[in-house]
Amino acid sequence: MTAAAHFDYLLRLGDTSLILGQRLAEWVGHAPALEEDLGLANVSLDLLGQARLLLTYAGEIEGKGRTEDDLAYLRDGPEFRNLALVEQPNGDFGRTIVRQCLLDGFQLELYGALSGSADTRLAEIAAKALKETRYHFRYSAGWLVRLGDGTDESHRRVQRALDELWRYTDELFTADAVDKEMASQGIAPVLADLRPKWSRQMDDVLAQATLKRPADASFKWHGKRGEHTEPLGYLLAEMQFLQRTYPGARW
Amino acid sequence: MSAGLATSTRSIEREIWGLLERVPDPEIPVLNIVDLGIVRGVHADPAGQVEVQITPTYSACPATEVIRASVRQALDRGGFHEAIVREALSPAWTSDWITDRGREKLRQFGIAPPEKGVGNVRQLFSTRPVACPRCNSTTTERISEFGSTPCKAHYRCQACLEPFDHFKCL
Numbered sequence: 001m002t003a004a005a006h007f008d009y010l011l012r013l014g015d016t017s018l019i020l021g022q023r024l025a026e027w028v029g030h031a032p033a034l035e036e037d038l039g040l041a042n043v044s045l046d047l048l049g050q051a052r053l054l055l056t057y058a059g060e061i062e063g064k065g066r067t068e069d070d071l072a073y074l075r076d077g078p079e080f081r082n083l084a085l086v087e088q089p090n091g092d093f094g095r096t097i098v099r100q101c102l103l104d105g106f107q108l109e110l111y112g113a114l115s116g117s118a119d120t121r122l123a124e125i126a127a128k129a130l131k132e133t134r135y136h137f138r139y140s141a142g143w144l145v146r147l148g149d150g151t152d153e154s155h156r157r158v159q160r161a162l163d164e165l166w167r168y169t170d171e172l173f174t175a176d177a178v179d180k181e182m183a184s185q186g187i188a189p190v191l192a193d194l195r196p197k198w199s200r201q202m203d204d205v206l207a208q209a210t211l212k213r214p215a216d217a218s219f220k221w222h223g224k225r226g227e228h229t230e231p232l233g234y235l236l237a238e239m240q241f242l243q244r245t246y247p248g249a250r251w
Numbered sequence: 252m253s254a255g256l257a258t259s260t261r262s263i264e265r266e267i268w269g270l271l272e273r274v275p276d277p278e279i280p281v282l283n284i285v286d287l288g289i290v291r292g293v294h295a296d297p298a299g300q301v302e303v304q305i306t307p308t309y310s311a312c313p314a315t316e317v318i319r320a321s322v323r324q325a326l327d328r329g330g331f332h333e334a335i336v337r338e339a340l341s342p343a344w345t346s347d348w349i350t351d352r353g354r355e356k357l358r359q360f361g362i363a364p365p366e367k368g369v370g371n372v373r374q375l376f377s378t379r380p381v382a383c384p385r386c387n388s389t390t391t392e393r394i395s396e397f398g399s400t401p402c403k404a405h406y407r408c409q410a411c412l413e414p415f416d417h418f419k420c421l
Contacts, residue, residue, distance in 0.1 A: 035395035035405060042397035049311020053340070124341035128310050131343060131421050139396040 005181045007062045008081060009188060010122070011071070012178075012224045014054030015082035017129075018072060019232070020103060021047030022239050023090055032093050039139055043100070046132040053125045073243035077232050084223035085168035087232040094147050094154060095161035100140035102165060105201050106172045106194070107133045113189035122187065141205045148209025159211055166214040171223060172198075178224075263295040267303065270329045277317045278400050281360045284318060288348025291339060301326075301334040306344045308421070309401040346402075346421045358384045363406065363417040381417050383408035393417075 024044035031037035055068040086103060090096045111133055114126035147154040173195045175183070182188035206213050221229055242249060271290050276282045284290055284305070292304040303322060307315040319336055326334040346365035349357075354364035363384045380389040388410035395405040403416040 035397075038399070038405075039395055039397040042401055045311045045313075045401060046309060047311075049309060053310060120341075124343070125310075128307075128340050128343045131345075132309060135396055135419065135421075142396070 002181070002185070003061060003063070005178045006119075006187070007058055008178045009182045010054055010058035010061060011081040012083075014051045014058055014071070015080050016086050016103075017047040017054065018051035019080070019082040019235065020086035020100075021045070021051060022235060023086065023088075024096070024100075026090055027096065036093065040096070043136050043139065046129075046136065050125065050129045050132070053128075057121060057125070069243070073240045077228055077236060078226040080228065080232065080236070081224050081226060082232075083168070083171055084219075084221040084227075084229050085165065085171065087223065087229060087235060088165060088168065089231050091161060092157060094158040095165070097140050097143045097147060098158055098161040098165055100136065101144045101205065102169055102202070104133060104137035104140050105198050105205075106169075108137050108201070109194040109198050110189070113194065117188065118186035144205055144211075145209045148206070148211040155210065158209070162206075162211055163214050167217040167219050168221070170216060170219045171221065176222075176225065260295040260297060263301065264293045266329065267293045267295070267301065267326070267331065267334075270325045270331075271303070271322065274318070274321045274325050277314045277321070278402075279357070279360070279362065281356045282349075282353050284322070286350045286353030286356065288346075288350065288353070289318070289344060299333075301331050302337060303334060304337050304339050306339050306342075308344050312401055314400075344421070346418060349418070357418055361385065361415055362403065363415060365418045365420040368420075381406055383411060383413065384415055385413050386411040391415075 021044045024040045024047070027040040028037060028044075031040055051072070052068050055071045059066040059068065059071055083103075085099060088099055090099075108130070111126045111130035115123055115130055117123040117126065144158065147158045149155070173191045175191045179188060179191055183190045203213065221227055223229075223232075268285065268290075271293070272283050272285045274284045276284060276287050279287075287308070289305050289308060290303065291306050292302075294302045294304075303326065305318065305322060315338075319338070322336050326332075326336070347367055349365065357364040361384050363381050366379055366381075381391050381393075382389050383391050383406075386408060388408055390409045391406050392409060393404060394407055394414070397403075398405040398416050402419055402421070404419050405414070406417045407414045
C-alpha cells in the first residue's frame, strides 16, 4: 500500500510537469514574439527536466522496470495523474499565462515544502525545481500584471481566462487518501496548509493586475485520480504518436 | 594510511582538477566546467579508485549529457579509465559557485555575470541593476526573463544600445 501510494504520488508530480511542459511546447514557433517563444520554451524545458527526474524515480519505486519513457509514452489517459488544470488547452497567450501563474504559485509552495521531505531523493529534486519555479513565477506573474493592467482587450481576455480556469484550482489543495498517507509519513506537505500562502500570493498578483478574483467553485475533475477532461486525450495522441506507431523507436 | 599515500591521492586529485579545467562548457565555451562550479568533488582513494562528482545547472540543461561525455573523455585521455563519474542533484547548483575568474571571463565574452547572493523568491519585480558587459552602464533593461539557454536572460543597454545576455542568478 505504501509503495503504491508513493508511486502514485510521484506520478502526480511528474505528470503535472510533463503535461504542462507538453502544452507549453505547443507554443514553439507560434508565440506572439520571439522573446516569448523562447520564454515559454525555456519553462517547458525546465518542466520536462523535472518530469524526467520524477518519472524515473517513480519507475524505480514501482519496481517493475518501467523507465521514464515507458511511463510518459505508454500509459493511457486514465493512468495519468496530473492536475486537470495543466491539461487545459493553451487558448490565447493570455490564457496560457493565467494557467501558468496559477500553477507556478502552487509549485512555489509545494516544492518549497517538499525540499524538506522525509524522502531525501524527492527533497533533492524539489530543491532543484524550486529554483527554476521562482523564474517561472516571475515570468508568468509579470505577464499577468502587464496583460491585466494593459489594454481593455488584454484585460478582458485574461479576466475571462481566469474566470474559466479558476474552477480547476480547488483540486490543487484537495487531499485524497494518497496525499494524506504521504503527508502522514512526512513525505509530502498537508495540502491545505499551502492554500493560505498561495491565496495571498494570488491576491497580490491579481490586485496588481487589476483583475477580479473569481469565486471558489466546486469541481468534478480529479486529474490526480485519473479522472480527466477531454483535452488530455488529444494531447496524449500527439505526444505519444511516435512511440505508439513505432514502438521502441530511438533517436 | 601512510603520509606518502595521502600525498599521492592528493596529487592525483590535483591532476584530475587540472584535466577538468580543460573541459569547456559546450554552450559557453569560454568557461570551463570548474569555473562554472559544476564539479562538486574529486576523490581518489589509496586503492586507486577515482570518483568525479558533477551536478547539473538546470534540471533539463541539454548540455549535461555532453558535459558528462567530455568529462569521461578527459579522464580517459589522462589515463583514468576506471574513474567513476557520478551526477548529484544535491546540494542544488547555484550561480554563486561560478568562480571570480569565471565571472570575469563571462564579462569579457559579453555576458553579464550573475550577481552574488540569490534574491528573494517573493520579490517579484524589483531586481538589482545589471551592468552592461560592454560599456558598464547600469542603465539597462530586461527584455525577457529567458534567453538563448536556460541559464541566461535577455537584456538591452540603454546607454550603448547593445543587446546582451545576463547569466541568471539561481
